[in-house]
Structures are given as structure tokens and as C-alpha cells.
Amino acid sequence: MTESELEVLAEIRRIAADELEWSGTVEPRHDLLKDLQLDSLGLTVLAVGLENRFRIRLSEEDAQGVRTVEDLARLVAQRAAAPRTPEVRP
Template sequence: MVENELAVLVEIRRIVSQELDWPAEVEPSHHLMKDLQLDSMGLTVLAVELENHFRIRLSMEDSVGVNTVGDLMRLVAAKAAEEPRAAAGGAS
């Protein structure tokens, strides 16, 4: 799972840098709103991009307790680990 989390971190860094114009390095300890200064629109862009890249669905319930980049990494990695089985079954 650690390598899955690393892949998620790489994608979060890409999105925050390219899509949200964040000029600095993104670390797992960064708070999404306080440190990265993401507002609701920025959080939505980040969530949608992660959903599209990892082919997952994130719900409002999933976001409870997600405050830092590390929290988001773990959530997306866990969702991505669940989803391939469901996606593989319906991808014929």
C-alpha cells in the first residue's frame, strides 16, 4: 500500500502544481486548506482530478476527517485498492 500512497502523492503534487498553480513542494503533512490555501473550488478540482486519474468515486462521507495531504493520500490509495475489482468486473 505504501507504493500506492506514493503514486497518489505524485498525482496530488501534479494537480496542485499544474491545475491549481501552487508554486511550492507539497508534503503529506500539509493541511489542504491552511497550508495549500485550497478553497472549495480548489478542493473540488483536486477531488475530481484524483477521481478521474485513479478511476474512483469520492463521496462527502469519505471527506470526513480528511484534512492533510497525507489523509487524502491514504483515502485515495484505499479507494483505488478497492475499485479495480469492481471496475474489472464491469469492463468487458
């Protein structure tokens, strides 16, 4: 994992412990649903926490290719590194 992916992994671990009452370990190979037992609310809490920390937006389509903690860390690191589209405000 790259340095930025490790940074995302650390944030995933923090959210799991602090906000999702998860007392087990969180490893890159862990399946979000099967190993971390995340339900729809848990996934939303995780997504919102990552969006806040890395100032990104994640969508339903993003979730398609994401199964493990490592998949999620890679997606978030890529999104955080991408040039931000300027927000258009009326």
C-alpha cells in the same frame, strides 16, 4: 507511506502545480486548507483530478476524516485498491 500512497501523492503534486497554480511544495503533513490554501473550488479540482486518474468516486462523507495530504493519499489508495462495485445500467 505505501507505494500506492506515494503514487497518489505524486498525482496530488501534479494537480497542485498544473491545475491549481500552486508554486510551493506539497508534503504529506501539509493541511489541505491551511497549508495548501485550497478553497472549495480547489478541493473540487483536486477531487476530480484524483477520481479521473484512479477511476474512483469520492463523496462528501469521505471528506470527513481528511485533513492532510497524507490522509487524502491514504483514502484514495484504499479506494483504488477496493474491488469495484459493478455499475448497474438500465
